[in-house]
Amino acid sequence: MSAFLWPLVLSASAATAAAVGQDTARRELPAQGALPCSACLWSAKALRAAxxxxxxxxxxxxxxxxxxxxVLTKSGDDSACASKRFPKQMVLWAPKTSEIDPRYEDFDEIRGGKSNSLTSEHFQLLASSAEAKGNVTEVCTTLLRIFSDDMVEKCARHEGRIYGALTDHWLxxxxxxxxTTKEAPPGKDDDEDYEREEDE
Known part of the structure; x- marks a missing residue:
């Protein structure tokens, strides 16, 4: 084999190894579903904010x-997935209609503002706060551990404002x-080459 081809072979081998490693690491994440998706969307929002x-x-x-x-390699209270990045009172909201999937929500949004009175239903929601926030934080931390290198690379080559680098669709x-792509549809900041690749 020509010596000129070795860099290409090594590069391809490294990319393959990285992909296999990510596939293995991805098993640490929960299966696709309404709540894991909701946790991921909150995570993407927290990462963008950081x-x-x-x-x-x-x-x-x-x-x-x-x-x-x-930003993406900090840990502890300075982490992009630190508890402070999420609503103080995050709760598990399960709509009464089966047409809408359960999801994690900011309690103040459900309440309609802090000026509104608390109801028994509100207190039931608040009982889920610690677990809800813990679940979302755990998903965010796992995403950061598995995909931090990809996140840095995505941010580095993003040409617009940094807010548009880590989109819901991409992460x-x-x-x-x-x-699913329906739950996290591509937006204007998603690269066209990703969308073409997806359609192939």
Whole structure:
């Protein structure tokens, strides 16, 4: 084999190994479903917020890569998946109609504002708060552990404002497969080449 082809072979082998590694690691995630999808969507929102906090304005590509890596590799209270990134009172909301799937919600949104009176139903929802927030945080942390390298790379080559780098569609459908494309449809920030690849 020509020496000129070795870099290409090694690069392809590395990419294959990385893909296999991600497939194995993906087993740490829950199966696709309404609640795992909801947790992923909240996670994507938290990750975007952490990135925007660090880069409120557009920056040069090299700096964007470095700052993204800095944000996505922090741990503890400074992590992009830290508890503070999610609503203080996150609850498991199960609609009374079977036409709408259960999902994780901000209690204040369900309540309709802090000025509204609490009902017995509200107290039942609040009882799920600790578990709901724990579940979402766990999914976010797992996503970050499995896909952090891909996230940094996605952020580094994103040409617009950093908010559009980690989309719901990219993280929750393409990478983690926790959502269906209907639950996390592609938006204007999703790369056209990803969409063409998906249609092939």
């Amino acid at each position: 990135l925007v906090e660090k880069m409120p304005k557009r920056v040069k590509p090299k700096l964007q890569r470095r700052l993204s890596e800095e 929750c459908y393409r990478k983690s497969q926790l959502c």
